[in-house]
Amino acid sequence: MSDTTRIAPQTGTAFLLRKGETLRISDPLGEQVSDLLAFAASKDGSAVARPLEWLSSGRSLDYAETIYLTTGNILYDQNSVPLLVITADTCGRHDFLLTPCSPETFSIIYGNTEYHPSCYENLWRNLAVFGVEPHEIPTAFNVFMNVQVDGTTGKIAVLPPTSKAGDYIELRAERDLVIGMTACSAEMSNNYSFKPIDYRIIPAE
């Protein structure tokens, strides 16, 4: 098992995850969201495959028949090919409805027009190394994000994460993947306190 890597508050990273390896994402202090993206990798792992094969919230929700994905559920790409399988989950509440926070998120929702770190920027800057362009960033799988939906009115509420210190989720790669991950930068999503995110890569069995 690799050492644990820490993603500093309001930053992100990108790396290669080989088929069969398992990514464990941990919330070391509790109540911290991590936006996760996955793209099929090129054969030599130096870039994303073209045409781009990207994580699809719509396909994944459709096949899972739930908005709350957890152990046993599959994250599909837009062509209905499995990218990741959730193999463990001590939290059980993650969001797959909303996009990575971006400068526009802070201006439209928070009324903040000053510079603000964002998952969008932290994803595209790190994923650019692997050939992903900013306009290609799709809806992320928002690990530990607590988005509630009122089943009658449809109203969406972003609540503090239910994750406690040490909670984790494990996802096994079904293909060679380029992964993008953040420690989320949005106030409301993280109960107004920015914390790190830890991850480690567990080798294929």
Added chain:
Amino acid sequence: MSDTTRIAPQTGTAFLLRKGETLRISDPLGEQVSDLLAFAASKDGSAVARPLEWLSSGRSLDYAETIYLTTGNILYDQNSVPLLVITADTCGRHDFLLTPCSPETFSIIYGNTEYHPSCYENLWRNLAVFGVEPHEIPTAFNVFMNVQVDGTTGKIAVLPPTSKAGDYIELRAERDLVIGMTACSAEMSNNYSFKPIDYRIIPAE
């Protein structure tokens, strides 16, 4: 106002919608879904703009703070730029969670491995004329699709549309757009009966 155009059951179309024009989508017989996509158009309207500016369910749901978009809500692209505004809606129940039905939808959900018409095919074949590639088809705004979410468990249920014969929705273009539309091909989404969809383009005021 243009004449009404009819989309035959289990087919689709694509066309240009100019800034300020309003698209009225009608359900002439009731209980029929229409998958809607929008992309920013190139200056001469012959193709989609590059880099691609595509309808984003994640951005739109985030800003609307509801999964049930209706009159007054805005459909955004991935860069948080408004593409369409809903200006009228006699139905009030549309889905923005699930992807266009595809061959894989029918094999994974319905167990049908024979050829089956699909919104995915009807969208990409018609949108190809405007330069959209199949792998670029995002989550659609599924007009008249009745997807219920259990707020406690997160469970998704695809129910018969609540639309009655003559129900319509109107969407005003905030930019020059390439529109893709279908009369949906999936059994469950349309209460197991395939019907046409009508649309007309209302000029800018």
